[in-house]
Amino acid sequence: MSTLKGNAVIGQSGGPTAVINQSLVGCVEGLRTCDAIEKIYGAHHAVRGIVDGDLIDLTDVSAERLERIAQTPSSALGSSRDKPDEEYCRNICQSFEKLNIRYFFYIGGNDSSDTCRIVNEVAKSQGYELRAYHIPKTIDNDLEENDHTPGYGSAARFVACALMGDALDNKALPGIKVDVIMGRHAGFLTAASSLARTSDDDGPHLIYVPEVAFDIDRFIADVDRVFSRLGRCVIATSEGIHDADGTAIAAKLAADVEKDAHGNVQLSGSGALGDYLSQLIKDRLGKKLRVRADTFGYLQRSFAGCVSEVDQREARAAGRRAADLAIDGSDEGSIAIRRTSNDPYQVSYDRIELSDVAAKTRTLPLEYIVDGCDIAPSFREYALPLVGPLPIIEHF
Amino acid sequence: MSTLKGNAVIGQSGGPTAVINQSLVGCVEGLRTCDAIEKIYGAHHAVRGIVDGDLIDLTDVSAERLERIAQTPSSALGSSRDKPDEEYCRNICQSFEKLNIRYFFYIGGNDSSDTCRIVNEVAKSQGYELRAYHIPKTIDNDLEENDHTPGYGSAARFVACALMGDALDNKALPGIKVDVIMGRHAGFLTAASSLARTSDDDGPHLIYVPEVAFDIDRFIADVDRVFSRLGRCVIATSEGIHDADGTAIAAKLAADVEKDAHGNVQLSGSGALGDYLSQLIKDRLGKKLRVRADTFGYLQRSFAGCVSEVDQREARAAGRRAADLAIDGSDEGSIAIRRTSNDPYQVSYDRIELSDVAAKTRTLPLEYIVDGCDIAPSFREYALPLVGPLPIIEHF
Numbered sequence: 001m002s003t004l005k006g007n008a009v010i011g012q013s014g015g016p017t018a019v020i021n022q023s024l025v026g027c028v029e030g031l032r033t034c035d036a037i038e039k040i041y042g043a044h045h046a047v048r049g050i051v052d053g054d055l056i057d058l059t060d061v062s063a064e065r066l067e068r069i070a071q072t073p074s075s076a077l078g079s080s081r082d083k084p085d086e087e088y089c090r091n092i093c094q095s096f097e098k099l100n101i102r103y104f105f106y107i108g109g110n111d112s113s114d115t116c117r118i119v120n121e122v123a124k125s126q127g128y129e130l131r132a133y134h135i136p137k138t139i140d141n142d143l144e145e146n147d148h149t150p151g152y153g154s155a156a157r158f159v160a161c162a163l164m165g166d167a168l169d170n171k172a173l174p175g176i177k178v179d180v181i182m183g184r185h186a187g188f189l190t191a192a193s194s195l196a197r198t199s200d201d202d203g204p205h206l207i208y209v210p211e212v213a214f215d216i217d218r219f220i221a222d223v224d225r226v227f228s229r230l231g232r233c234v235i236a237t238s239e240g241i242h243d244a245d246g247t248a249i250a251a252k253l254a255a256d257v258e259k260d261a262h263g264n265v266q267l268s269g270s271g272a273l274g275d276y277l278s279q280l281i282k283d284r285l286g287k288k289l290r291v292r293a294d295t296f297g298y299l300q301r302s303f304a305g306c307v308s309e310v311d312q313r314e315a316r317a318a319g320r321r322a323a324d325l326a327i328d329g330s331d332e333g334s335i336a337i338r339r340t341s342n343d344p345y346q347v348s349y350d351r352i353e354l355s356d357v358a359a360k361t362r363t364l365p366l367e368y369i370v371d372g373c374d375i376a377p378s379f380r381e382y383a384l385p386l387v388g389p390l391p392i393i394e395h396f
Numbered sequence: 397m398s399t400l401k402g403n404a405v406i407g408q409s410g411g412p413t414a415v416i417n418q419s420l421v422g423c424v425e426g427l428r429t430c431d432a433i434e435k436i437y438g439a440h441h442a443v444r445g446i447v448d449g450d451l452i453d454l455t456d457v458s459a460e461r462l463e464r465i466a467q468t469p470s471s472a473l474g475s476s477r478d479k480p481d482e483e484y485c486r487n488i489c490q491s492f493e494k495l496n497i498r499y500f501f502y503i504g505g506n507d508s509s510d511t512c513r514i515v516n517e518v519a520k521s522q523g524y525e526l527r528a529y530h531i532p533k534t535i536d537n538d539l540e541e542n543d544h545t546p547g548y549g550s551a552a553r554f555v556a557c558a559l560m561g562d563a564l565d566n567k568a569l570p571g572i573k574v575d576v577i578m579g580r581h582a583g584f585l586t587a588a589s590s591l592a593r594t595s596d597d598d599g600p601h602l603i604y605v606p607e608v609a610f611d612i613d614r615f616i617a618d619v620d621r622v623f624s625r626l627g628r629c630v631i632a633t634s635e636g637i638h639d640a641d642g643t644a645i646a647a648k649l650a651a652d653v654e655k656d657a658h659g660n661v662q663l664s665g666s667g668a669l670g671d672y673l674s675q676l677i678k679d680r681l682g683k684k685l686r687v688r689a690d691t692f693g694y695l696q697r698s699f700a701g702c703v704s705e706v707d708q709r710e711a712r713a714a715g716r717r718a719a720d721l722a723i724d725g726s727d728e729g730s731i732a733i734r735r736t737s738n739d740p741y742q743v744s745y746d747r748i749e750l751s752d753v754a755a756k757t758r759t760l761p762l763e764y765i766v767d768g769c770d771i772a773p774s775f776r777e778y779a780l781p782l783v784g785p786l787p788i789i790e791h792f
Contacts, residue, residue, distance in 0.1 A: 012568075015569070016564070016565050016568045016569070018561070042792065056792050065790060068788050068789075068790035069790045069792070071787070071788050071790070072564065072787075072788065072789050072790050072791075073560075073561045073564060073565075073787075074561060074564030074565045074567070074568045075564075075568040076568075076790070076791065076792050077568075077792065078567065078568050078569075079568040079569050080569075081569065157701075161699055161700045161701040161702070162695050162699055162700075164469075164700040164701075165414070165469045165470060165694075165695065165697075165698035165699045165700045166694055166695065166698060168412070168468065168469060168470030168471075168698060168700075169412050169469075169470045169694050169697070169698040171470070171474065172408075172412045172470050172471040172472075172473075172474050172475040173411070173412070173474075173475050173476075173477065177665075177694075268688065269573075269674070269687075269688025269689060269690065270667060270670075270671050270674070270688070270689060271666060271667010271668065271670060271671055271689070271691050272667065272671060274666075274667060275666050275667055275668060275671075278665070278666070291665075292664065292665025292666070292693075292694065293665060293666060293667070293693075294665065294691065294692075294693030294694055294695060295667050295690065295691065295693075296690075296695070297688075297689075297690030297691075298561075298562055298565050298573075298688065298690055299558050299561065299562065299690060299692070299695070301561075301565065302561035302562060302564060302565040303557055303558055303561045304557045304558075304560040304561045304564075304786070304787040304789065305553075305557040305560075305702055305786070305787045306557070306701055306702055390700070390701070391467070391468075391469075391700040391701045392464050392467050392468065393464075393468050393700065394461060394464035394465045394467070394468050394472070395468075395472070396438065396452050396465070396472050396473065
């Protein structure tokens, strides 16, 4: 069997992660094994770079430099929030034809896999032979068919380490603390705050995820109950918590609601939700209370120097696997990471259909959510192997 | 010479740090070498624990457990924001007499050293023989007579790592980003954001510290200049920036200004300043701009798993040195860390008078501040040895 001849392009889309460059480098390493592939390009700022012909030539970048790129957080090629429609995708295919690109790899979340799917369909409908692969990436951990996604382990590690320190800070100087964590629809990242606990009464004491409607009276009663018992209370909440009608609490607070190309309301990059909950607690439970709020913001996804080694390794392997499959002649798909064993922890990298993952959202299984305000201990078994060994905590 | 016989108490005061427990353990280790000291107590929640007789017996805590405590961020004994007046200090001395405490160690910043000074004076005036030592601790790095203070290196490391990732995030998805960093009067911690740069045009592009009056028009012009040139702009600002009259910008925003016992207005634990600057940029430079703000908050001082090894070592040594001096008969003082050589990096731990450091604030030398909106490259030489080797960053 002769391998499809031509050039390759790789793009990185959506929010950066601490390990998205591992997937890029894994893919480049795979493509380099194939003589039929002449040029390997990186798309500068994702689909926009493809359409504009703004490409970074990765063909001859040294292995040492690639390794440094792999270790660097955020998207080295630049990213984009563009949501390509069919016309945009036809422009992408025109660029492919012009540059003789036969291999297309798109590293991203569910929106990015949908872009990959549309580009693939347009190419097929035009009789243009193309290998189109989506490589999973999202700190939200919300891709269907995956046990977990590259990017999640490192972001979850950041959240766990942050809560470990913050819960101890709150114990040292007692009060009520609200920590707002990324996650629009899926509570996986916020649930990782529960990994911070090492003994009874450790914070976070209350955890709120978007899978359950957020009720203000219930919330205040929860805080009051914990604070009355311990004299302190650490709350971890997803930025995406919403009322029973599905309206995000954060969206109600913004004077000018900002939406991206995907119609998503801006949740991150503002302390408004944390400050609102903080004020609410003071108004309802006492003006004199020491109430503080921190919004972890963009630090969660691209902090340098707090990365999960398992996450790094898997992100690299997912990129490599996509390249290998495409070279072997599989013309389209996405990579799903599946856990084959938990002790010892082992995963497989399976090819799935683009349509299995495109534009779908997986949420935190309800079995992990306790009374709408906590995460079950069983979540630790799921998440800890992804996060890696956590710092040692000792109490008096 | 016979060593003063009696018991010892150690307290941890003010904001926690990632290495304050190293100082606690260093002090305990020193005290254990002295047979004349029978009991070693930890004061639960600082001065309050002393007055209430709420003490943790550290005399026989195992070396292994102490080592784990040393590695744990935040104040293991619990902290306090109480500002003892003379009467409070007389109560402290009464407790000392009751418990035969002859050795008093207080780990904290400038307010804590002042408490130590007052307690010492009250004891002396009552003819009560006491060894009173202040052990330096503050992420603000604002103690007089010190080259730097334990706690700063780790917090500065957090800030540098955060800005490294965040500047890359901003490069991947361009826009304007405001990062708010702790620091009421001293800009040392915010200045550490400059360590994130590894090449030209790396963020942060603008840095504002409390040593220079903050002018809104000037700020907007700065942002406009950087954004026009690069199409992106990362801003690091101290929470303590203030106008020409000395009023903190953050204080102007709060509906109910909250003050602690020291008369300090609440700056941390709210995203208000970042959100205000963010809105200001939109209002003045364009509603459509992608402007985001993150407030690093309490994560800076107690994040688990991003600690400077130099900082750990020095915090331990400062605690040990205070114990050694007190045992040797020196009846009062504070420890000052002084740099004796920068290449190789070396420090000494000098005894200074309590009055040299008590209630005084050191600020960032003006030579490090460039045009009121940046930090000079020479700051790297000062700060990098304290922070330790930073993660590797590679660009395309």
